Amino acid sequence: MDEVVAVRRVVKRFGAFTALAGVSLTIGQKQFFTLLGPSGCGKTTLLRCIAGFEDLSEGTILLEGRDIAGLAPNLRPVNTVFQHYALFPHMTVAQNVAFGLKMQGMAPGPRLKRAGEMLELVHLSGFADRLPSQLSGGQQQRVALARALAPSPRVLLLDEPLSALDLKLRQAMRVELKQLQEETGITFVFVTHDQEEALTMSDRIAVMSAGEVRQIGSPREIYEAPVNRFVAGFIGETNLLPVRVASFAGGMARVVLPGGHQLTCPGAQTAPTGTPHVSIRPERMTLVPPGSGDLDASVERLIYLGTDLQVLARLADGTALHLRMQNSARATPPGAGSTIGVAIEEGAARLLAD
């Protein structure tokens, strides 16, 4: 693989607190790579390590094969879009965008021309002479983008750039960001805690928690083939059912569901540790007459969601289960307290590693 960034066993400690506990990952050429995780998982710290704002406690970071761990931020060919933009308040929009080029020694003429092109790219052509304080949040965000892209960095780092925008703007910016990344062909490393953002924009996602990478894969792999309980639970909604493993070989397992029914399902490459669980997405299960499915459950509550009905049910052993049925005139929803059968789509259940 054409790797641009290689993070090798990076450890970062702040006093007694370990923010990164040995992270390794590689980021490929022209990828939209997302670091996803809850706050405090170390994703921003990792980004700051790549940018050079934090020294590594252990490990190293390679940029196009070159060890950059000891380089000051101003010597790394990477640029950052900061969470709160960090635009220079005393400079005009054009001066902000041209700053990196000026520092690289580009003459005033060419750098202002390039700044103009970058502003055009982010649809802010008419705003070159404004001060950042005269722009809205979304416009400031675009200026920050243009400023970071202007010097054509090898890698663009984005630290939750959309989190300060309102929902509508955030959704529009997602599409724009993705487009910008494809147009410029620059590798993006994007930090977010928003799984929807991660799923819609990324080529690859690294899910992090407690300073560790829990899974790396495409959005589809992360969603449909989570390898552990953390990833299964963090991305989207899921049902975690305790199972007994009857046999396990080559990533395929024969498991016994609560209620005794057996199921063949794909799983992680390693045998599960602790109590084995399978993850099943609510939309991959269907309601069938009692006794004819893989599970029997009693309905506790129905929740109206507009397009869908959410069915909250409970298995005989007390495990909670939720599934969805389409809100359609053809399907009669089960009454609360009634017993239903649940059929699991083939391949929908995943045996998790922990």
Next chain:
Amino acid sequence: MAGHAASGAAGTGYRGLTGPLLLPAWAMIGIFLLLPVLLMTLYSFLTKEFRGGVDWTFSLAAYDRFLLSRGLFGDEPPVLEWTYITIFWRSIWQAGLATLICLIVGFPTAWFIATRPLHSRALWLFMITVPYWVNLLIRTVSLRFLLRDQGPLNDLLIGTGLLDSPLRIINTNLAVQLGLFYSYLPFMVLPIYAAVERYNFALSEAAADLYASRWTTLREIVLPVVRPGIIAGCILVFVPSLGAFLAPDLLGGAKTYMIGSLIEEQFKGSQGNWPFGAAVSVILMTLVLIVLMVYARARGRAEVR
């Protein structure tokens, strides 16, 4: 009342004081600000009374004395009088130098305090202000005792064998500079501290991220952004230094004679000249005002741009 509140724009009803409530503010401004300035200006145009005080007849003699020389007996054609202009120039130079030294020392100090953890900042600021519990006069006199030829500083230098004979500091420019620096340093530190504390350090990270070295970041980002604090500090040090008379009087000599001392002398005993003292004050104040206005206009233009 209700009608009045409703007629104002949103919010002003809670901000504005009306009627008799404004009286203290107006009294304060009138009695302590406008009246003294008017009196001083008035006195500068009166005739000098022989034993101090004034004679209530209009005269331009005070300004004439400041600007023009008519020879020893006042019968020669008038030429420009350099005595007082020289004193002014020396004062401006001294105050400027004191401001520069305060800036060079005060900026890193303010930066240091503003970058400490939140709970220790208060302690540092407190320590900066502690000397202010002692009156300026007492502090300046103490400085005189410390610096004199047989004072503790020279005792120490000679006692440790660093020097054979006492270092002459008192009655020199150096002593005046020390006095001004010591008197006004906090006025430099505090406004810069306030500006640096508000400074968003992500801006420095952004500059470093965009290939700026540490010095370039300081010059291109930090200094322009905290500039209002620096300018406020410079004004707060320069203006009182310009009119200072304690430090030049007590620590300096004839060669360090400054405007403050000149004015002070005009109001002391029967040798004084009240209209002249008032005129020098008016000229000093006008000068300061011009400097501030030039700055305010330059700043206004910068903000429009």
